Amino acid sequence: MKKSYARVVSLLLAAAMLFGLAACSSDDDDNGDDGAAESPASSSDFSTIDLFPDLDPDVTVSTMDWYRGDINVYQTKDGDVTKKTPDGTIVFGGQATVGACFPSSYMMEFLWAWNVYETLIMRDTVTGEFYPWLATDYGYDDDGNLNITLREGVQFHSGGTMTAEDVLFSFEYAAGDNVNAATEAAQKIDFENSVIHDDYNLTIVFSEPCGSFLYWMSSSFLAVMSKDYVEEMGPDHPYLEDDAGTGPYYIIDSTAALSQTFLRFEDYWGDLPEFDTVIYKRYEDKTSQFVDYQNGEIDFCFLNTYDNVSRILGGEGTDTIVYQPPNGRIAEINLTTIGGESPFEDLRVRQALAYCINYEELMIGVNMDSSMATLPNSYTPEGIAYAINLGTYEYNPEKAIELLEDAGYGPSNPVTVSIVSSADPGGAREIAMEIIQAYAAEVGINVEINTVRSSELNAAVSGPTVPAEYDMTFMINEIGPGDPAFRYRGRAAYDAEIGTFSGNKGIDDEEFSRLVAEGDSTLDEEERAEIYAQLQELMYENCWTIPLYLNTCVGFCRTYIEGTNYFNAYTLDWASWTLAE
Amino acid sequence: MLRFIINRLLQMIIVVFGVMLFVFIISRATGDPIPSLLGSNYTQAQYDELYVEMGFDQPYIVQFFYYIRDVILYQDLGISYESKRPVIEEVLTRFPVSMRLAIYSIVIFVPIGIAIGIISAVKQYSALDYTITTFALILAAMPGFWAGLMLMLIFSLQLGWLPATGIDSWKGWILPCVTQGLSPIAYNARMSRSTMLEVIRQDYIRTARSKGLSEFKVIMGHALPNTLLPVVTTVGTLFSILVGGGAIVENIFGIPGLGSYMIFSIQAKDFPSVQGSVLLFSLFVCVVNVIVDILYGFIDPRVKAMYMGTGKKPKAQPQEEGSAA
Numbered sequence: 001m002k003k004s005y006a007r008v009v010s011l012l013l014a015a016a017m018l019f020g021l022a023a024c025s026s027d028d029d030d031n032g033d034d035g036a037a038e039s040p041a042s043s044s045d046f047s048t049i050d051l052f053p054d055l056d057p058d059v060t061v062s063t064m065d066w067y068r069g070d071i072n073v074y075q076t077k078d079g080d081v082t083k084k085t086p087d088g089t090i091v092f093g094g095q096a097t098v099g100a101c102f103p104s105s106y107m108m109e110f111l112w113a114w115n116v117y118e119t120l121i122m123r124d125t126v127t128g129e130f131y132p133w134l135a136t137d138y139g140y141d142d143d144g145n146l147n148i149t150l151r152e153g154v155q156f157h158s159g160g161t162m163t164a165e166d167v168l169f170s171f172e173y174a175a176g177d178n179v180n181a182a183t184e185a186a187q188k189i190d191f192e193n194s195v196i197h198d199d200y201n202l203t204i205v206f207s208e209p210c211g212s213f214l215y216w217m218s219s220s221f222l223a224v225m226s227k228d229y230v231e232e233m234g235p236d237h238p239y240l241e242d243d244a245g246t247g248p249y250y251i252i253d254s255t256a257a258l259s260q261t262f263l264r265f266e267d268y269w270g271d272l273p274e275f276d277t278v279i280y281k282r283y284e285d286k287t288s289q290f291v292d293y294q295n296g297e298i299d300f301c302f303l304n305t306y307d308n309v310s311r312i313l314g315g316e317g318t319d320t321i322v323y324q325p326p327n328g329r330i331a332e333i334n335l336t337t338i339g340g341e342s343p344f345e346d347l348r349v350r351q352a353l354a355y356c357i358n359y360e361e362l363m364i365g366v367n368m369d370s371s372m373a374t375l376p377n378s379y380t381p382e383g384i385a386y387a388i389n390l391g392t393y394e395y396n397p398e399k400a401i402e403l404l405e406d407a408g409y410g411p412s413n414p415v416t417v418s419i420v421s422s423a424d425p426g427g428a429r430e431i432a433m434e435i436i437q438a439y440a441a442e443v444g445i446n447v448e449i450n451t452v453r454s455s456e457l458n459a460a461v462s463g464p465t466v467p468a469e470y471d472m473t474f475m476i477n478e479i480g481p482g483d484p485a486f487r488y489r490g491r492a493a494y495d496a497e498i499g500t501f502s503g504n505k506g507i508d509d510e511e512f513s514r515l516v517a518e519g520d521s522t523l524d525e526e527e528r529a530e531i532y533a534q535l536q537e538l539m540y541e542n543c544w545t546i547p548l549y550l551n552t553c554v555g556f557c558r559t560y561i562e563g564t565n566y567f568n569a570y571t572l573d574w575a576s577w578t579l580a581e
Numbered sequence: 582m583l584r585f586i587i588n589r590l591l592q593m594i595i596v597v598f599g600v601m602l603f604v605f606i607i608s609r610a611t612g613d614p615i616p617s618l619l620g621s622n623y624t625q626a627q628y629d630e631l632y633v634e635m636g637f638d639q640p641y642i643v644q645f646f647y648y649i650r651d652v653i654l655y656q657d658l659g660i661s662y663e664s665k666r667p668v669i670e671e672v673l674t675r676f677p678v679s680m681r682l683a684i685y686s687i688v689i690f691v692p693i694g695i696a697i698g699i700i701s702a703v704k705q706y707s708a709l710d711y712t713i714t715t716f717a718l719i720l721a722a723m724p725g726f727w728a729g730l731m732l733m734l735i736f737s738l739q740l741g742w743l744p745a746t747g748i749d750s751w752k753g754w755i756l757p758c759v760t761q762g763l764s765p766i767a768y769n770a771r772m773s774r775s776t777m778l779e780v781i782r783q784d785y786i787r788t789a790r791s792k793g794l795s796e797f798k799v800i801m802g803h804a805l806p807n808t809l810l811p812v813v814t815t816v817g818t819l820f821s822i823l824v825g826g827g828a829i830v831e832n833i834f835g836i837p838g839l840g841s842y843m844i845f846s847i848q849a850k851d852f853p854s855v856q857g858s859v860l861l862f863s864l865f866v867c868v869v870n871v872i873v874d875i876l877y878g879f880i881d882p883r884v885k886a887m888y889m890g891t892g893k894k895p896k897a898q899p900q901e902e903g904s905a906a
Contacts, residue, residue, distance in 0.1 A: 097845065100665065238665035256664045256671065257845035258837050283746070284832035284841070287730050291738045291745040 056315035064565060072324065075559065079318025083560050083579070084296035089277040090561065090574060093289045093298040097282060101251045101260075102239040103170070103223035115262060115278070115574050116157075117223035117245035120148060120167065121214065130214055130525075134162065134224055134246065140523045146204040146213065155267040157243055157250035158229035164202035168194060169227035171204070185216035209521035211528050248273045248575040258282055262574075273575040293556070300557040300564075309554045321564065322556040331366075331432060331548040333419070334473045336466045338506035343415045344471060348407040349445075350543035352415075353472075354393040356400035356443040357436055363549040366432045386533035390540050392547055400443040409444060416446040421474035422457045432548065433474055465506060476551075505544060512538055589874050593867040600863040601652075604856050605645050614662060614850040648856070658860065659853030663846070668857035672839060676824075676861060678748070679831070679838035682757055683823035690762030691816055694769025699808065701770065702777035703800060713770060720767035729760040729833045746835030757834040761827055765819055772815055776808045783807075810881055817873030821866040 055061070058077035065071075085091045103117045120135035132138065137149040154162040168191070175186035188210040195203045206213070216222055225244035233239075240254035248270065249262040264276040281298060283289035290308040293301040294317070312320050335344040335353070343349045409415050419436065423429035430451070437447040450469075452460075460467050461475065507513075515535040522528045539545060557564055563577045615631050636644055651657040658668035694717075701713040733756060737745040747753050780786065781804050789803045790796075828840030839858055846854035 097663075097849070236660070236665055240664060240666070254664070255837050256661070256666075257841060258835060281746070281835065283835065284844075285730075288733065288746050288833055288835060291733055294738055295741065295745060297744065297746065 054310065054314045056313060058315075059313050073565075074313055074322040076312060076317050076320045076322075078559070081296065081319040081558060081560070083299065083558070085279075085299055086277070088275055089279060090275045090300065090577065091279045091281060091298045092300045092302065092574075093281050093283055093292060094302040095283060095286070095289075096303075097257055100239045101243045101245075101254075103174070103220055103225055103245075113220035113223060114247065115249040116243050116247045116251060117220060117225065118247050119218050119220070119223050120150075121218050123215075123218045130218060141203075144206060144209050144523060146206075148202050148204065150200040150202075151269060152200055154246050154269045155265075156226040156229065156246055157265055158226050160226055160228055161199075162224060162226075162246055163199040164196040165199075166227045167202060167224055168196060168204075169230070170224045171222060173225070173230065174221050185210050185213050186222060188213070209523065211520050211522045214525070249278060257284075271575075274578045275574060278574050299561055300555070302555040303553050304556070306554060309556060312556060317556075319559045320556050321559055322554060323564075324552050324554050329476050329551045331429075331474070331476050331551070333436070333546040333548065334461070334466075334475055334501070334505065335544060335546070336471050336473075336505065337544060338465060341468065342471055343409075343417055346407045347542060348403040349409070349415055350546075352400040352403040352407070352443060353440060353445060354400075354543050354546050355396045355403070356445065357393070357439045357546070357548075358395040359392040359548060360395070362432065362435050362439075365435050366428050366549070386529050387536040387540070388533075390536060392549070393543075397439075397443050404444055411444060414444045414446050416448070417471035418448045418450050418469060419472045419474055420450045420452055420457065420460075420470045422453060423451045423474075429474055429476070436474075501545075507544060509538075509542070512542075585878055586871070586875060589871045593871055596867050597860070597863055598649075601649065601856070601860055602645065604859045605648060606641075608852045608855055609641065614852055652860070658857035661846075661854045662851045663849045663854065668853045671842065671854060672857050672861050675837055675839045675842045676865075678836060679824045679827055679840055682754070682761060682827055682830070682836065682838060683820055685754060685758045686761040686765060686823055687816060687820055689758060690765045691769050691812075691819070693762075694766040695773045695809070695812060697766070698770035698773030699777050699800070699805065702774040702781065703796075705778065714774070717767040717770040717774075720763045721771070723763060725760055725764065726829045726833060728763055729756070729830055732756050732760060733833070748834075748836055753834075757827075757830050757836055760830050760834075761823055765823075768819065769812065769815065773808055773812060776811055777804060780804045780807045810877075813876055813880060814873055817869050821869050824862065824865060 055074070056076065060075045062073050062075070063071060064073055101116055103113065118134050120133060121130045121138060122133045123130050132151075134151050134154060135148050136151050138146065140146055148164075148167070150162065150164060150167065156162060156166075171186050171189055172191050175189060175191075188206050188208055190205045190207040193205040195205070197203070204213075224246060229244040233242075233244075239251070240260075241252060243251050246265075246269070248265055248268045250265050251260060252263050253259075253261040259282060260280045262278040262280070264273055266272070281292075283292075286303075286305050286308065289298070289301060290304055292298045293304075309322055311317065313322060333353075335350050336342050337345050337350075344353075404410065404415065419433050421429045421433060423433065430449075433447075433449045437449060440447045457473065457475075460470060461473055466473070512535070515531055515538065519528055519531040519535060522531060560580045561577050562580045615628055615635070615637075632638060636647065639647075648659075651659070656669060658672070660666065661668050661671055664671065697713050697717075701710045701717075704710050733745050736743045736756060743755050744750070744753050745756075748757075781800070786799060786804055789799045794802070824839065827836075827838060828844045830836070831838040831841035832844065839862065843855065843858040843862075845851075846858060
């Protein structure tokens with residue numbers, strides 16, 4: 001009798017464990033850091049790669065224009081989902097944490113910036129053209145000074161009307177020592193000689209030409225804030241229950257790591273948004289976020305897993321639109337071309353490495369398709385793809401072997417190089433480096449992987465020269481505000497500034513130096529674009545950096561919210577969203 | 582008894598001081614928070630300025646002294662690097678939430694655990710005993726995060742009965758409490774079973790039975806009070822664990838408690854917040870332990886006798902004589 005009980009118990013136990021294992025394995029997070037997976041599809045045209053092969057037949061797929069190609073937008077069938085969140089409120093679920101709601105703060109969640117703080121000019125997310133916002137008119141004069149006329153009657157959330165003094169104060173604050181991440185562009189302003197003509201007119205004088213200034217002026221770093229309020233509150237004020245902005249929403253409440261609440265600013269100068277309250281809920285766990293979305297607790301789900309999106313598009317979800325925006329991060333390898341000992345001083349070796357990698361397989365292996373073909377590189381000041389036709393290199397191992405042989409390398413004399421990155425064990429960077437290592441080995445390049453702390457890596461790549469033992473660095477850089485889709489990423493482009501990059505690599509190329517200097521001092525946007533396109537082509541030809549892939553992420557929202565699209569879904573322009581009739 | 586309490590309080594002060602020192606050292610050893618605060622681009626001058634401003638140029642012993650001074654004299658735990666709010670405000674807002682969650686879990690699930698443990702012991706080697714033992718083993722082995730997610734998927738996503746996150750209504754407490762309560766059920770069931778098995782083999786139980794008392798009276802009147810003695814200590818420890826260790830449950834269910842705040846602060850290298858959270862937590866653990874010790878003193882005559890009367894330690898007595906029945 002006892003034996004039979006023991007058997008039953010053992011069987012039950014085994015079943016429970018199997019159930020547990022099965023359940024655990026079906027709930028993997030596949031947001032790009034969890035290792036390799038089989039690809040559902042492959043295509044040489046990555047912008048139209050079929051990310052969700054098991055689409056429910058009722059799902060409709062439309063495309064949106066992006067300057068890099070078409071972007072798929074998915075819409076599920078109509079169901080009976082109705083808005084459960086309070087009337088007049090959007091509840092937004094994401095993962096980002098927020099340190100402060102302040103333009104110059106490194107800790108500020110950039111995605112919110114556009115609802116609370118505003119800039120003098122904006123940049124069209126599709127065409128890339130600038131248009132006036134808090135400024136009604138702007139332009140350079142013959143001396144390269146920037147004349148700005150401000151919109152009248154713009155009110156701050158903290159009280160008071162925006163004037164030229166606030167603008168200059170905001171720029172000076174961004175450039176000042178007391179700012180966490182001052183921008184190089186603001187530091188080029190000659191504040192002493194800049195002139196405030198009256199409350200609504202000012203002239204910004206530069207100490208040296210700054211071709212990228214308009215880009216920066218459209219980024220959150222140079223958003224306008226109330227001089228009086230910021231001075232009154234001091235530099236250590238948290239700005240988590242109040243702010244100094246002019247945007248359509250203002251922050252009123254914040255619980256660290258959990259939620260923030262925004263209210264519509266009734267004195268907003270522009271059209272009032274339809275939703276009077278926006279609640280941002282932060283989720284540490286993506287399953288919780290997904291369940292809340294499915295239950296109607298949140299209206300918009302940002303940065304969730306591909307697995308959950310596949311469920312929605314596979315038939316488990318209704319009344320949902322899915323966007324898959326690039327998340328603004330480029331993976332690239334920087335090759336060290338200085339020091340007198342690096343094999344990469346030889347262009348042919350650099351090219352061999354560029355040609356030996358199968359980029360499509362790399363993307364699939366690392367990111368489970370959550371990536372797209374990348375830009376030429378992220379190092380031009382605004383990080384934009386000026387040379388629109390350039391992307392990753394061709395996968396051509398035969399050519400790589402040929403180039404290595406020309407350079408005097410072969411099976412008896414292999415190239416041995418190191419690759420350095422700050423990688424978590426099993427994380428995307430480590431997987432990427434291992435894949436690169438495998439492809440390189442096929443053509444006779446031995447790659448040794450070294451992982452270091454991110455602070456060490458950052459210090460190395462932003463220092464005057466790269467350490468001798470760093471033959472190449474695996475970096476994930478961010479696209480700057482120059483890219484139409486990433487206007488809020490003020491910090492990012494600064495990280496990957498071409499001056500730092502070239503200085504660090506000791507790139508001794510006359511043409512390169514000429515184009516960098518010329519681009520930075522050219523104020524005409526079209527001319528600059530041409531110069532930077534040439535610069536990117538030159539960088540491509542010389543293989544100083546090898547772009548690998550551009551990461552993407554997913555967001556989805558209910559169809560009862562109208563006015564969302566691929567771009568404002570990522571930049572969170574709450575003011576442009578309305579409730580469907 | 583007073584001597585006992587004073588003794589425990591003095592021990593508590595030493596422990597809290599030790600914890601503060603330990604946390605202070607560990608926080609400094611985990612890395613430099615300044616790069617996180619300054620972002621990815623900063624000059625050496627900016628770094629140096631902040632370094633001095635935050636007092637990192639002082640010797641560790643001086644930094645620690647200032648920290649202790651601020652805590653004791655001004656109840657100042659510092660300002661959070663992340664939110665720039667006083668840490669004392671942040672932790673005191675979250676602490677009651679974690680307490681509430683732990684109290685609910687204990688009040689509801691510890692009695693259940695004890696009850697099924699006793700039933701299991703009384704019905705030893707029966708089908709019910711095997712079932713309960715297996716059930717307790719599964720619960721004990723089940724990771725909290727997994728159980729939480731499974732409960733959420735079933736009761737929130739599939740059935741739609743309960744909210745997945747938030748504690749805006751009473752319904753919101755159910756899933757987190759159940760998730761946190763699974764472990765106490767298992768622990769207490771196993772513990773009360775083994776204790777009860779020991780107790781029911783004692784001579785005084787045999788005596789009670791031989792007097793003709795019903796089995797129910799024997800168990801409830803004589804065995805149960807002795808079974809509960811070690812459970813009091815367990816509950817105290819469990820309470821401390823649940824308050825401080827509920828981070829995973831708090832994260833999954835979006836609860837603004839101390840555990841999730843601690844995790845968030847550690848990730849952000851927010852030293853003052855980490856130190857403040859750990860200090861509060863260690864204080865709490867110490868206080869709970871002192872309370873448990875005092876309670877134990879009242880419940881267990883052996884301990885009571887130790888500190889009563891002459892104050893001399895009593896001679897060791899046979900366990901059956903110490904029956905609280």
